[in-house]
Amino acid sequence: MIEISKTFTISCAHILPQHPGKCSRLHGHNYTIEVAVEGEVGGDGMVMDFDALNDLVKTLIVDRFDHKFILPTGNAFVRRDSVYWYVNVPKQGEVRIPVNMCAPIVIKESTAELLTLEFHKILSAHAALTYLGLRVRVWETEKCYAEIC
């Protein structure tokens, strides 16, 4: 078995409304997403063409989230109308973001851990990756990452 890996970078804004510290303030990260695929080397000498992996991750993750506000739709402090998403931050106020600037995602908080689980779910549901071992690591900063183990 061989593992191949490619990294991607997305810049996103987010907020953790219930966080007791500074993460309850609007801020952003340049997330690095490592996507690794494990499999047998095929007749073409590859586990998977890096270009194919690139196209998949770009379509399913990068294009959806890059330069957007990550909006955790499963959070009780989040609501929307036809024009805006609203994030109510206790004791601080409400943040209002135009719907077209948001990347809604069905998670409770936009933590690195939950983003990792969701990115893995999105990618592993694609037919090209279903039968290969898939590993996803999301770096929130240069020093902090989450990975399914």
Ligand SMILES: [Zn+2]
């Ligand atoms: Zn953050």
